Amino acid sequence: MLYAGIVFCMAVTGVILMFQTTFIPAPLFPLGIGGILVILFYAWKWWKKMHNPKASRLLMLTMTLWLVMALGSLAYQYWQWEQMVSKAFMMRLAIVFFGMAGIYANIMYIRAEKAYRQKRGNQRITENPEKGYKTYKKHFKQSKRKNSDELVTVLGHSIEQDNLPIVWKGKDMFTHMLVVGATRSGKTASVLEPMIYQLLLQKKQGKNLGLSVVEPKGEFAEKVKDFCDEMAIPYIYVDPTSPHTQKFNPMEGNVEDVVEGTVIVLRGLFGKQDAFFANVQELAARNVTRLLKELKGDDTDLMEVLETLRDFTLLQQRTNELRMQQGETDLIHSIDNELLGSMAEKYRQFVIGLRAQLENITSNELLKNIMTGKSDVDVDAHFANDGVLIVNTALGTLKKAGDAFGQFLIMHLQNGTFRRPGTEDTRSPHFMFIDEYKRYINPQVEIFLSLAASYKVSGILASQSLGQWKWKQATSAPVP
Template identity: 30%
Template structure:
């Protein structure tokens, strides 16, 4: 039962026994209770022999020794004369096994005092077993022989050899084993008090063996663990715990040492088993806690949801893909970026938050630039950042690195984007009315525009000052020519972008449709395999790998949630030197908080020293806290790592010889020996360099504390277990997990099929889903509306703050060009009203006057309310818009469920629920109350629909009340 069985067992009973925290605790308690029973039994049997009654039964002991012999019938007490030696061997093995197991269980090894109590139970039992069998032998061959000697002498001499004296001698012989064990125990305690090594050993010792695996450990798979190897001495599994994985792992070994085939593949295969467990656990957690609840998130946080592999060759990614298929992982969850594959999915590194994309692209291109001059370096960096800002502000996530290359190659395109961005900047009053983030956004936009106008671009003119234009037939015919004012500082960046975009293999990744959603990978899970294809890309392989790695790093730092609610993501990077950047150390130092577990491999630490310096290498070893070293590394590495792996205290025998020459008067020769304690490296430079294949030294963090290195031997992945791997994944759980994974809107997630009655929350989620679908349909209609028919619309006017009124809610604020997208009018909203509940997203428009239909039904009598006057004129009632036209049936139900309960609160004495009247009767309209009517003018309907009765609803309806009075 090795460590792999403990981690990957698919049998629920075995997994419960091996991984349940309470099972080892209760097992240890039971073992110690039985050991105490053994202690009591051998104490009573030893006392019986000492009292010269080895024939006593348990009943006789209970009767003769009423206090200490009370438990004799309920213990393992056996008549001492009938006790076999096999029973003693079994009892001795039991008590020592109890102590060894106790060193693995937290309840008995957490403190030195608990360890001491467990050890004393074992040691006293061991001593009593030795004493019992010793006294029984002495009683047979010593005491009785001595006493019988009294009857073998003549009667006249018997007075001289009194029987009492002989009995005393016999008792002294029987006491001898007790004295020996007490003396030996005292000597052991003295050694413990004097020797710090023994104290440290006693405090930290934990029994390890291959047959026991990880059973007894209280933190098995508390977070996803991986088995790195087996201990070369004990054959026990060497486990890197899930929490320790997040501190980073460095794998050092030359080509052919086995670091990829033995360590990376083995760890990745273990993670596939953890991913299977995540999928299987998803429906159970949803049913137990409810989807999206804090308890659900905390339960999922103990699992691994995905892995990322980056390597310069194809072998590892191909094997990783096959392993995922053998584990029955759905192909939909796997993305394989492979420039050598014509059908590879694409990767757009321009997708993501603007600021992070800017820093990613800038950091990558800056790291591969050869410019040493700081002035040109900073100038190129500034230009690059402004070009990326320009692209992101105008095109959002719809831009690619190809667009960036176009801006460098064609300044006219940059000017077109700049003019488009300028046209979107709202007025100063509008910007001032926005919240802080909105104002900051437009301030940055203005700064970017100002930079391009002052330092970036300029319109070209001739000697006479006339603007030059592109000739007819040109791509930009009749447009003014533009020059790049930063041309001299951007030459190297232009060349790099040109190399990246023109490589035919890399173009397969850059031109293809984006298939990598890092946000989904880090929130819902998946597998990303990246082959940087050194064979075809050559120098661009490292550039491509850096782009991917930096995008991954940024995605890590923008992960939502907390350390307690994020699930684990693992990263494996082979030949990591090619992709290394200085910001990676920040990722490893903060990875634990973001539940990110990197394992990176390199051939030698010398590579990092050449590129980043020796100080960086030392800092890297201090930040990446787990280290695995294979044989064959450089002398620089072995000497540095020899100290890094730790030292130990060893005993060294010193022999001294002294002699006197024979020509002296008294020739002599003497030899003396002494033992000295000496501190020595666990692994010397030679030990590390000349290791056998599959062997390595591993230094890692265990239980949050760094441990000294151990020597371990690794194993290859056994593909014969493929059928067993597939069976570990539950098909039904996979279907439910895929539904959740595919759904963009989490309110539409179908998490379980249950016969239970549908809850109000489930009903509301379904209604919101149908509303969102209708909203998408209306937006499609909106795009089809010609801008000429709608005209220019001021989207910002309804959201500006008027003097003396509270600021309107901008939670639904939408910033877009006023002449690019059309707004849906009230008539459009009414025309798309269907039987299905609809949520109409009406953009703010200029007031539209709608005449009331002559056949409008008579509204119900109006009840006095704080929101409107007691009575309303008929002409105002006719202009009232129906509630169903504004919100739809589902919207009214939403209001009834969400807003209506608030009227029961003490702070809100008024009720504003209402059945709105309409010019055309709406049969599907559901009144919010049996009476109350709020007349609403058409120009206010758009604002009402946009606000959707949010936190500012009360202030909004108060404004409506004033408007009604004015109309009256």
């Protein structure tokens, strides 16, 4: 930087001397001197393996001044109409004109360079795992302490210093991250995929971490699946459009979490409606879901919820079965007096909307295939064993039903976060990547974002704009 500053001062001095007509060199003299000095600078830079963008920009401005001196000298030497304007005046005019033009060009170049590097600074992940491993291993050495088990993720590189990686590590990983970018802006390929790739590489190296990836289109999930295949990392892959999909039954798990999760997801599907009908439908969904969970445990699914709501005779039969097992409980009393009481026929009409929403989900053969039967996803085991879960909710194929499927899954992951045993110091890190998160947002997200860090779970959420979150906030019902 000192050398560039000295050369710049020499150029400025030369321009001033020419402007005062104290020293007027031959046109080739400033070009030759400037060229030699620049060559010496870059030779020294190459030898020392230095990178200093500020010095390079200053040298570029210096070369502009040397060029201005040469143009001014040309104007002085070849001007032939002195009876109109003197050679000295034309030289000064050339220096001012070309000097301003050169400075403007330098400013535009610097602005364009910054804009380009901001947009493309995060290079897309290489398709060659071995090559990518070597590249990121180099970055890890630059950015972390030796002999450290700390997880390190390179988000990109400094705009000012190419050799300075911007890293995401330590406690910063658990303040959560929101990635905002319009469609086709590269947020998935330039941010999410490289982050996941690096985390998987470190998992391959033996570091303890878990990963959950939920997205609505399929390409992202497929890419993460390929990463795991190439690194021989076991995973659970749920994709309604794939013949090789594994299953996720939202009715498996802790009773309270299943009941609340089902009610919240169905409430979101109802949209805005009269408070009375909303309360009736929530009561029906809550009671029937709890009835089946207490009666059959994990051996139930949404199809049975729909069947029980559709057939009140079946509801009566299952209520009696639970009565035989547990006696007169608050749940049985509530069902007898509300759903099966004197207003039973009215309730049957009131829950038509609830049945319609459940039918939209369960009538889809693709969803029915993965949401019924024994689930491959045990959320508690997934967190405890540092598992990798990859889910495509297939928005293009399933439409709104795919969003509901994703919401069921997100609710289970959120609730599972708070059941992690141990302390903040003993739990292993878990990273939850959710693309197009606004499609799955629920009223309990505030609790998750507030407390998840204490359970060593980090949320990396992607959205097209902040406006989508405002819209979702306005249309989400409060937690009861």
